Amino acid sequence: MDNATLRLFGRDALPRKRMVAKEERVVGYKAKKEGLSEELIDEISDVKGEPDWMREHRKRCFKIFQRKPLPSWGPDLSGLDFSAITGFVRPKGKEHQPNSWDEVPQEIKDTFERLGIPEAERKFLAGVGAQYDSEVLYKSLRKSISELGVIFTDMDTALKDYPELVRKHFMTRCVPPEDNKFAALHGAFWSGGSFVYVPAGVKVPTPLQIYFMMNYPGFGQFEHTLIIAEEGAQVQYIEGCSAPHYTKDSLHSAVVEIFAGKGSRVRYTSIQNWSRNVYNLNTKRAIVEEGAVMEWVSGTLGSGVSMIYPCSILAGRGARAEHLSIALAGEGQIKDTGAKVFHMAPQTSSKILSKSICKKGGVVRYRGMLYVAPGCSGVKANVRCDSIISDSKSKAETVPVMDIRSKDAQIGHEASVGRISEEQLFYLMSRGIDAEEALALIVRGFIEPIVKELPLEYAVEMNRLIEMEMEGSVG
């Protein structure tokens, strides 16, 4: 694993059976007991000093979580042991909230410096945040951006400083806790995450980024991201994540809520590279108002089991959504991912493009929903999902649902599954390119429509990571 790759995505493939002394030193506070319970809710609320309404919200969500069964479809989640999850770990340094990078504890700083966080902040980001286990330890926003009225802070701070905004939008109409079992779980135990508010007419010129790190073994990370873009605003948000590999399973159950106001434009980019002992079960949704544009760009490379279906609700006339995703499943990985778009207004349009690669027994599954409500005239939607299946131990599946209730909609969908074309490989090799490089070129071409939407540095690293995964796939 070279430093260049570690810099951005921080993959650490070395499995660890137990905590080592270094990791132990960075733990400032952790939950008194393993397992998820109402006692833990009180503990979290006390530690954070939350208002009563949030404590009650958490408890209501916990009741919903206990009531709902596990989904009867998708990957097998029976191995997920909620009683063994450590639901809250606060790193050292959080108690005095570092104001600068120098104040962050050294061990944590080392981890994020290897990932290139401060370097990226200096070079090209408008703002950056870094979450370690349950808390955002570091955040900063360029002065020029904050002067425009843009808010970029962690959710705990937002809850204290902007209570009205948070209460109005937090798990109300975008992702209510009744939505699914894991949204309810998140609502009960959420901690960390980011709050972004962009006032009307403000265009944030460079991306905001947050990086999530799960350090503690058997940990449950439940960060909440809330993005509000008012009328005419523009913002790009990037998140990356990683975790070291332990033998004990971890759970990542995040919720992302995006409110794209009239005429606004929001791009949400997520590059996930959790280690393979992580269950990655997220709920991501955007409500897109009249004339607004919502873009989802996702790379799902890590975790053992992923279930992620970013959803756009096109609520206003002329709203538009674009979903671009790459999923890579290697040995022992199941990527059950997709996209959902609900056309609830006339003249709305959407595009979904999903590319997936599976090898060495990995399973990729595209699961999508395209819904057009009655009376929505002039709707256009296109879905395309392509899969490369490298060997006969792997599986590629597509389950797209189209529920069309308007006679004026124009809907198209196509999907293809196959291996890397031998003819294409031969063509390149006959031009003097060796087999591995030929494979890399073909794979790069396959994922190019999505990778080109990433900032350059991320695109380069994404290509390298995927090529590394594909090594040895020829023949």
Next chain:
Amino acid sequence: MSQIAIIDKARQISKELGEPDFLLKIRLQAASALRQRGLEKVEDFDSGLPENQSMPSQRGCKAESLAEACRQKDFRRALSFCAKAGFSPNDFLLSLALFSSGSAAWISGQEEAPAVLERDGSIGYAFDAVVFAEKSKAALIYSEKHRADGVSGLFAAAKNEAEAQICLAQANSPHAQRKLGAVVEAEGKAKAKILRSNIGGKSQQDSFCILQAKRQSRCEHYNASLMGDGQRMRLQSEHFHLAPSTYSRSVFHFGAAGNSQVEAEAKVVIEQPAPQSDTHLLAKSMPILGNPRFRIVPQLFVRNCEVSAGHGSAVSSVDEEELFYLQSRGIDESEGRRMVLEGFFSGLIASAGLNPKIAAVLSESIRKRAKEVFDGQKA
């Protein structure tokens, strides 16, 4: 409608029909399979047995009762296998367990004119089988004109190197709510074409299971269905590639008007022992008038990397430019829409490469139905 216990009813019917034990055994295997799936009781569609024992009318093929057909060991074994298999649709098993009228048709040789099997009556549970012999080249029209609610089952087999075409034409009476469960097998190097047409009935639920378990078989599955106001159609299709070098194409064209509903879930599975398989599925839906609903779910499950697999789906109403073109030639809007609709289906019929008689029968029934749908919408 009253509910009946499947196993008890199966025994009762078998006794009343004086069936041999081996046929009762097959009924009970089907009933047992349903019980394992949690289905123990169903509606009792049959009002009285004597009327319902009638065989389907037939032309151009050798047809006999299912009891007679089951005296042949291979046929009996095939039915028994389907009765126990996990892939058989519920409605197939139901009709196999409870049929009061069952037939089997044997088609052999090289025939230009299609054979005909017609169900026209008030039969609750019916089961029919058709077998295309090795190296035969023939076609069959299986016509359904049921007048009452019920469930039909169909087992169709194309033996080694047979070229078989089966047209399942449904034109039930407007109040009939029916289900069809079908299992279709294509053996080594066989070429099977199945075309399903739904234009009648109040509701129709079709469940297909198509098996390509021997190498180099080819199977084409077509569906041309036109639903008018108030009609509902549900299609569930599972198509399995289980052997190397198997080829399949599925093309579905659905038209719907008024407040009709069309639901189609079509799954294609390429299992690991099926390298060099080639499959493609295309589902096109056209809302005509009113506000019909379409729910289309084309699914692909691939477990082997040496394959070519894909699917596509499109929903789009009549192209306004096409309509304008016709109107500018003096054709009124309603007539123009009807012509575009007929063209939508005739494209499928032409590309399917069907027996000319089958193609003609189908085109005529679609044309007639399209006129009814438009006249109905105008009224």
